[in-house]
Amino acid sequence: MTVTPETIPTMALRQAVEQGLPTTISDLCALVRIPSVSWSAFDRDPVAASADAVATLARDLGVFDTVTVSQALIPGADGELGQPAVLAVRPARNGRPTVVLYAHHDVQPPGNDADWESPPFEPTVRGDRLYGRGAADDKAGVMAHIAAIRALVAAEGQDFDLGITLFIEGEEEFGSRSFTTFLEDNLNALRGDVIVVADSNNWDVTTPAITVSLRGNVTLRLTVRTLAHASHSGMFGGVVPDAMLATIQLLATLHDADGSVAVDGLTSHDASTPDYDEAQLRAETGLLEGVSPIGRGSLLSRVWFQPAITVTGIDAPTVDNASNTLSPSITVRISARIAPGQKATDAAVVLEAHLRAHAPYGAVLEFDDIDVGEPFLVDTSGWAVTEAAAAMTDAWGTPPVDIGVGGSIPFIADLVRVFPAAQILVTGVEDPDSRAHSPNESLHLGVFARAVLSEALLLGRLNHRTGS
Numbered sequence: 001m002t003v004t005p006e007t008i009p010t011m012a013l014r015q016a017v018e019q020g021l022p023t024t025i026s027d028l029c030a031l032v033r034i035p036s037v038s039w040s041a042f043d044r045d046p047v048a049a050s051a052d053a054v055a056t057l058a059r060d061l062g063v064f065d066t067v068t069v070s071q072a073l074i075p076g077a078d079g080e081l082g083q084p085a086v087l088a089v090r091p092a093r094n095g096r097p098t099v100v101l102y103a104h105h106d107v108q109p110p111g112n113d114a115d116w117e118s119p120p121f122e123p124t125v126r127g128d129r130l131y132g133r134g135a136a137d138d139k140a141g142v143m144a145h146i147a148a149i150r151a152l153v154a155a156e157g158q159d160f161d162l163g164i165t166l167f168i169e170g171e172e173e174f175g176s177r178s179f180t181t182f183l184e185d186n187l188n189a190l191r192g193d194v195i196v197v198a199d200s201n202n203w204d205v206t207t208p209a210i211t212v213s214l215r216g217n218v219t220l221r222l223t224v225r226t227l228a229h230a231s232h233s234g235m236f237g238g239v240v241p242d243a244m245l246a247t248i249q250l251l252a253t254l255h256d257a258d259g260s261v262a263v264d265g266l267t268s269h270d271a272s273t274p275d276y277d278e279a280q281l282r283a284e285t286g287l288l289e290g291v292s293p294i295g296r297g298s299l300l301s302r303v304w305f306q307p308a309i310t311v312t313g314i315d316a317p318t319v320d321n322a323s324n325t326l327s328p329s330i331t332v333r334i335s336a337r338i339a340p341g342q343k344a345t346d347a348a349v350v351l352e353a354h355l356r357a358h359a360p361y362g363a364v365l366e367f368d369d370i371d372v373g374e375p376f377l378v379d380t381s382g383w384a385v386t387e388a389a390a391a392m393t394d395a396w397g398t399p400p401v402d403i404g405v406g407g408s409i410p411f412i413a414d415l416v417r418v419f420p421a422a423q424i425l426v427t428g429v430e431d432p433d434s435r436a437h438s439p440n441e442s443l444h445l446g447v448f449a450r451a452v453l454s455e456a457l458l459l460g461r462l463n464h465r466t467g468s
Helices: 010-032 045-061 139-156 179-185 243-252 278-285 299-304 344-357 383-396 411-418 445-463
Strands: 066-070 085-090 098-104 124-126 129-131 163-169 194-201 209-214 216-225 308-315 329-338 364-373 401-405 423-430 442-444
Touching (some): 010 045, 010 129, 010 139, 045 066, 045 139, 098 139, 098 445, 139 163, 139 194, 194 209, 194 401, 209 383, 299 401, 329 344, 383 423, 411 423, 423 445
Parallel strands (some): 098 163, 098 194, 209 401
Antiparallel strands (some): 085 163, 124 129, 129 442, 209 423, 216 329, 216 364
């Protein structure tokens, strides 16, 4: 059945979202205060506390038959459990569809507190933005789901027919290591007609977006060794290659002179992109005057459809602790983004082959902590995309833009593999100035309000939809 606007309690949903916004933002601030960093080097207790807080929000909605907090085994990790996830289930009735609402409650490490204008886990409003780690990525996604369901209850009552599964993951920022096991453990509960992944961007603060492509990723730890022990740089420098020299030369082979990736076998995807000029790039990224963009092709094709390689960390002597020695080993973290259309495992093979082939001076290379995630292209032909676009247009006053995203959400490929009939919608609460993963991460409160309204209107449309 095609949903018609007159069947949807649009005004009631709008009023519920607007009236509930202060409570929604207050609840979001409470979540941001929990330092739920899921990385292995951090305390797990705050992640558990964050999961419990989300579960309480879900239970307080009063619409779910079950709300559980659980952990799943990490494949190949000798019985180690992943971080806790929240799963709340309400079956559909009377021929209505079931929508699965995904977000994640874990966050990236804050980095250096000195780089933040306000404490990373103390939510702070400056102007029209809420600052704090996780304020945008992705605790705002969590609260968009909670607030949209609250609005649906206010407009329709608790006895609505739409099936809803709320799935709030606890380790997306650490590679979703237990995700596949969690899927296997909860197949029936997670089965839905539509899966909404609220973990992406909008085009700008006045224009919504539906993400239709995502790059995959390969991350690895590389250790470069040239010496059995450190030696005096004055005594042996100039004849003995130290690991720092070898590492610098090796990493330099990953890119051409213009910054394009120079690894044979990493492919690109061919698709058109919207207009996007260098001035906008500079405004959104903070690219300094006089520093040129890297790569070839349209600016957005470089971000959405071409591979990228970044060295995200180096374990080496610090400047303050530097001594006149030749370093025996250096360890780096390499993050490669993979264009849609290439298998991440194939990309990992060619990346390792390149590094081994270009190791200078016969340096010994060791690879470990390798992780891969598949890229994704969204099928936009289904009715769910049409319903979502209509809801966004009503909420924002302008139709959404189809965008690609340079980042990765690898588990989406797992969802497609396990639930091939489900329609995937990748939405988000972020905008180009949100600075997710960076110091001074923030959420534009106007974007957030419109994102909540978009989802509430979508739930309203789905609640009045029968058939396919």
